[in-house]
Amino acid sequence: MRGRDVLELGCGGAQWSVALAACGARPVGLDLSSGQLAHARRHADAARVAVPLVQASGEAVPLRDAGFDVVFADHGAPSFCEPGRLVAEAARVLRPGGRFAFCATTPLVYLTWDQRRERQSRKLRRGAFGRRRFAFGEGTVDFVPSTGEWIRLFRRHGLTVEDVVELRPSEGATTTYVDFVPYRWARRWPAEQVWVTSRQR
Ligand SMILES: C[S@@+](CC[C@H](N)C(=O)[O-])C[C@H]1O[C@@H](n2cnc3c(N)ncnc32)[C@H](O)[C@@H]1O
Incomplete structure (x- = not known):
């Protein structure tokens, strides 16, 4: 990363940007x-x-076109922004050949969330089609596009998909992030995914 211009979208406390x-x-x-x-x-x-x-x-994004080598987010703006606008802005500020990568919660987590008991379940509790926006009463609206919608948006804005990594916790992993999906659930189904895309040259 040495010498690279990097933009973190939804940086929160900017722990990643500070480390970079x-x-x-x-x-x-x-x-x-x-x-x-x-x-x-x-x-x-x-x-x-x-x-x-x-x-x-x-x-x-109030920043100039093509100013960054890398645009990234860790459960940041891509989870809370209208996806079409977000991808357009990420692509616009990237240099040709630059990389846009972010992690987000998978649709499966939203489809299996038991709202009454306020916990993750092993049942599909709602349909997937026509749903890309979830508001479970925490005061936030989460945008959860389908895989197909993400790919079409990337293509529309000149981004090539390099990889989609579905994260699985290692055996015996522990977490301090207890409000998220429990360990046993995340060992069986992907709870988080990382999209890696690059802007065409
Ligand atoms: C779950 S936190 C993650 C923060 C950070 N990326 C981290 O890993 O700790 C989500 C962040 O996205 C920010 N956020 C929410 N909506 C946003 C938007 N429309 N544009 C930019 N940031 C937004 C929130 O303020 C918050 O800091």
Whole structure:
């Protein structure tokens, strides 16, 4: 990552951008929330690294065209933005040959969520077709496009899919992120996926 211009979409406390700056990258952290950006500023200052921060939505990125080698997110803006606008903006700010990669929760997690008991279940509880937007009462709206919709959006905006990695926790893994899918569930079905795309040259 040394010397690369990197944009993190939905950086939160910018732990990733801070780590990348320490590796010699030139990251910019973008987030909609001023509260999150205050945490990000504190983290960057404590690590003594330069991470410019931008308060904006991933749907309207106030940065110039083709300014980044890498655009990425870790459960960030791609989960909360209208997917068509988000992909258009990510592609626009990428240099030709640059990479757009992000992780997100899989549709299966939303389809099996037991809202009454507020836990993950092993049953399909709702249909998949026609659903790409979920609001389970936490005050957030999550966008969960199907695999086909993601691929069509990437193609429309000149991005090539390099990989889709379905994450599986290693045997005996533990988590501090207890509100997410339980270990046993995630050992059997993919709960998170990483999309890796690149902008055509
Ligand atoms: C689950 S947190 C993840 C934060 C960070 N990526 C991490 O790994 O800790 C999601 C972040 O996305 C931000 N976010 C939500 N909607 C957004 C939007 N439309 N544009 C940019 N950021 C957004 C939230 O403010 C929050 O910081």
